[in-house]
Structure formats: C-alpha cells, structure tokens
Amino acid sequence: MKVVFASALALLGAVSAASAQNAIHNFENLSLASAGDKVVDVESVDPGNLPKEPHGSVVLRGADGKVIATYDPCKDCKYADTAWSPKGDALAFTATASGRATIYIVQNGKLRAGAAVSGVANTLRFSPDGARLAALVTLGAHKLTGATEAGAALTGEIGAATDEQRIAVLPVSGGALKPVSPADTYVYEYGWAPDGKGFAATAAKGNGDDNWWVAKLVYIDGKSGASRVIAAPKTQIDIPRVSPDGKTVAFIGGLMSDWGPVGGDIYTVPLAGGAPVDVTPGYKGTFKGFAWRGNAILASALIGDRSAAVSLDPATHATKVLWSAPVSASTQRFEGTVAFSADGSTAAAVLSDYNHAPEIAVGKLPRLAPVTHENTALPANVSVQSVHWRNEGFDLQGWLIGPKTPAPGKHPMIVIIHGGPSSAVTPEYLMAGGQHGTHFDFTYDLIREGYYIFYPNDRGSYGQGEAFTRANIKDFGRGDMRDMLAGVDAVEKIAPVDDKRLGLYGHSYGGWFSMWANTQTRRFKAFVAGAGIADWTSYYGENGIDQWMIPFFGASVYDDPKPYRDASPIEFIKNAKTPTLIYVGERDVECPAPQSLEYWHALHALGTPVQLYIYPGEGHGFKNPQHLIDLRARIIGWFEKYLK
DSSP, rough: OOOOOOOOGGOOOOOOGGGOOSEEEEEEEEEEEESSSEEEEHHHHHHHOOOOOOEEEEEEEEESEEEEEOOOTTOEEEEEEEEEESHHHHHHHHETTTTEEEEEEETTEEEEEEEEEEEEEEEEEOOSSEEEEEEEEEETOOSSSTTOOOOOOOOSTSSSOOOOEEEEEEESSSSOOOEEEEETEEEEEEOOOOSSSSEEEEEEEOOHHGGGGGGEEEEETTTTEEEEEEOSSSSEEEEEEEOTTTTEEEHHHHHHHHHHHHEEEEEEEEETTOOOOEEETTTEEEEEEEEHHHHHHEEEEEETTEEEEEEEEETTEEEEEEESSSSSEEOOSSOOOEEEEESSSSSEEEEEETTTEEEEEEETTTTOEOOOOOOTTSSSOOEEEEEEEEEEEEEEEEEEEEESOOOSSSSEEEEEEEESOOOOOOOOOOOOOSSSTTTTTHHHHHHHTTOEEEEEEOTSSSSSSSHGGGGGGGOOTTTTHHHHHHHHHHHHHHOOOEEEEEEEEETTTHHHHHHHTTTTTTSSSEEEEEEESSSSSHHHSSSSSSSHHHHHSOOOOOTTOOOHHHHHHHHHHOOOOSSSEEEETTTTTSHHHHHHHHHHHHHHHHHHOOOEEEEOOOOOOOOHHHHHHHHHHHHHHHHHHHHH
C-alpha cells in the first residue's frame, strides 16, 4: 500500500526541483512552554556531506513558528536539554564542550550562566514553583552518559571506580549547584514531586552503563538525600512522573533493550510504595512518553506505522487517539515524542517522514501542523510503501524505500535490520549523507546507487504492544528471522526486486542478525555486520551491559548457558559462506570489538570473503565525521562488489 501523507505534513508546501540542495535545517531538543504559546529547541543548518558536524544555536519561537530570540553563548559547545519553567517565564539549556558542561538560564530575555560542571550535566527540570532548577550531573565523568558512548580506556584496576550520575539542584536566582541524591547511586531519570520537596527517580547502585536494566523506582528527599524504594518491578522502567495530587507515580515499563529508546506500557503505583499496576494492559501500541494532566494522562505512542498522541484515564484504563500520522515525531529527551501544554489542549513535536524534511509542528489537538517552513524547498527523493504482511499469527509491518523513478527491470535490494531488538523503524527524511553530516544513515546513498531498501519491524519490535515486543524472548534469530524472510517475499510480490541480488545490513542487534543470518540462509549474497555479536557466551563476560541480557535470555549465562549457545553465530560458523563486511568501534561498551574480531577470524580461517575495520576511539554510536564518510564508502563498495 502506498503511503499517503498525513494532513500533519500537508502544509509543507510545494517542492521545487531547482532547490534540490543537500542543506537541511535541523530541529532538535524541542520543548513546549506550559501555556502552549512558545517553543524552544536547538537548531542548526547542515550543508550536507561535509566532514564536520554543524554548530547549533538555541532558538526561541512563538507557537506560530516566528523566531523571538536566538542564543549561542559558546561557539565550541553542543547545546541540549532545553527546559521551561512552569510559568513559561524562564528557560534553561546545557552547553557542553571539552569535558565541561555549563547550565544557562534565560530570564526576562537575559541570558546568564547558572552553573558550570567539570564533567557531564543533562536532563534539566524546573521545580514546581520555578525557584530551583534540577539537573543530572556526573562530576569528573570518565565518559559521556550512556552505554552507546565511547567507553573509558580499560587500564588500571577494573571496577574500582565508576561514574555516578546524581540529581543536583541550583537556585534559579543564583547560587551553587548542589548534588542531593546519594553519592553511591546512579540516577537515570527523575521528576519533581509536586510539593517540591523531593523526586521520583529510577536509580541503581554500581555501574551506570550496566544497571539501568535492574533500576528501581525510588523517592529521593530533596533536603536530606535519603532514598527509599517505591517499587522494584521486574521489567525495565523509565520516565517516572508524580501525579499533581502527589499520591501516585506513573512510569513506562516494558522490555527495553537500551536506556534511551523508551517503549512499553504505562504503570501507576502509590508514591508511598506498593505493587505497580499496568493501566494500559494489552494496548496494541507502544508508549514512548507521557505527562500528567490533572487525574488524566496524555501520552505519545507508536501505533503500527503511525506516531500518535493518546489520552488515558488511569482509573478506567480508557484510551483515545487524539492525533496520529505516518511520521517520525520527536521532542526533548525523555519527554516522549509529543509535548503537551499544561492544559493538554496544545501539542508540539518535530515531524518528518521519508520525503518531507523536519519541521516544528504545533497545534490544538487533534490538529498538529507545521509552523516552520525552513525545509520546504528540499525535494522528495524516494518512493515509499508501508508494507504489511502476516506470518505465524503475527501482523507485521515494514518500510520499502526505493528510487523515486526506478530504472526499468529488477533491482537489488538490501534488508536493513534495526537495533534493539526493542525498537522500531519510523520514517525520517532521506538525503545524501544522512539527515546530518554525521547521521548514521546511509539509506539514500544506497538508493541513489539503484538499490531498494527494506526495513522490517519484526516480532520483538515496538508498535504493536508488549506481547509483540516480548515475542522473541529466548528466540533470537528464529521467529524474527522467519518474519523478515516472509516480509521479503511480500515485497517481491509488489516491487521490482531481484531475489538473486539481496543483501542484509544491520548495526548492534542488526549486526548480530547479519552474522547469524549468514549461518542460517543462503538467500543473501552479501552481508554487512556493524557492532555485532559472534558468541553470546563470551560476549556476556566482555560487554559493559550484561544485565540487559537476562530479560531476553531468561537467566545469566552462568545459570543457563544453552539459550546463549543456541543463538551464537559461532556455534554454526561452518555454514557461513557469504561475503561479509564487519565494522565496530574500538571503545564500544555495548558490543565490544573482540566479538567482531572473533567473527572475522572464523570467516577468514574458513576462506569466506570477509573484511573487518575497527574505528579508533569510537563507541557504539559513531561520531567522527571522517569515520562515517569512510564507513559509507566501505558499505556501498561492498554491496556494489557482490550485488551488482
């Protein structure tokens, strides 16, 4: 079925072929003021294909999209973490450069530095009365926050010292930034209690990269720093928010394979403590974020192939879709994909799809339409289909992307497997070199070379509820692989794809999937495996995030090694006959380089065509533009060699 553009993007205007330039205006870290009358975000203009990430600025706009003010106090900094005070009379953001973070505050149109941190600062939140500003800080950080960031050098005594991310509070009127949460506890996310006396938070002791998967829901007293457990769910949890009456905490709980890509059901639990209750049981979608509005909740969700805003009554479990469209939506980190005003009537998000570049959208629900027009001249570059198929009782969906005007005859196709596996592919504008000069997306580069691209959202993905996300527990590479192959069959019935020229590419879980598929099928003629896993058994002891594996495999490798061996490509390596390109970051915490080396060594020993490149200094997500340019050339060259 051909994707029809939603009305949300209909106002983007006519496309001019004459203006088909690579330059794109980026909108990131969007926050909506409580009155719904202003937005603030981080914006930059990327000329495209340049070996340098564009410098951004913080831009304040009215709800009509008109620029009110621009802030750029640090020419070498990267801005993020925009936040509004409850009354909308102040805003804040972080600026980070060279291992130092500065928190800036804007009041009455005047910009000033509120605090400086030697280390990392992020996730700013004003107190309910607007008098204080909280942040998550890591003093003297050895690495940037999150396991996808490059790890610190493994020297000295291992495990002797770990970074601790703490809640710190800063008086808005001026004063010192003071850590308030326990010094031995890593706080991942938090929200103020409505009385301003403390915080609901997700937190764990020990290694912050690893222990998010076992984090507990806690209350932290803002004065004493004392911490008590509210609940200890057996699922992963994120985005804790206290109800306006101070009695209830809501959070998102689900099978999440990484800290950051939030997805699951919405739960509530008394702030005093108790057993969490799933207030969206059986919902056929994945909740990405939410906000209390009185006794009700407004949430953002992924429902099938559509981003959505959803109202929820926690008491009755009743839900209503207020807006949806086949687009990608984004706001501020850990605020969901759609932001809401204090009265819930107005929403805002950055919207894009495969043929429409990002724009800020604001509107009175159910209307959500672009108010900026910075990218209207950018062309629609590709053809797009949302493909639906059925396999083994599951309704599956994926995205087929191809040349806008394909040449006659059949074309090679590359299947790209997303990471996670708890994640999903949603539409994002495609242009040469990725959305940014350093964006980790080479889809359009491959399409320009004549390939079709297929992104399957197999079982284990977001978008169809928790049962669907949990469907590949202890079943990696079996049910989801059969889903993928059935999806390829479905694509070949509707598109001019040559079954004899199929490639498969993935990064992270997708990288493991590529390694695995090479041992299970001969249908593909070339593989690219980025940051993959060759042997789950050895991987368990090598990675910095072993806690994530237990929910998916049922137990640790030491307690039950069989599921790990059953899903390890190395156990079936003599079946791997297809040419494979492998790449990985030297300091990858999530999927360490030795796993790629082990797979390369095995294929090399067996005489299977293989190439491995380890990029110096990179973590799980690549950042060096020169490395990305090199990687893009290697991937295109590999498929050109074996599929053309």
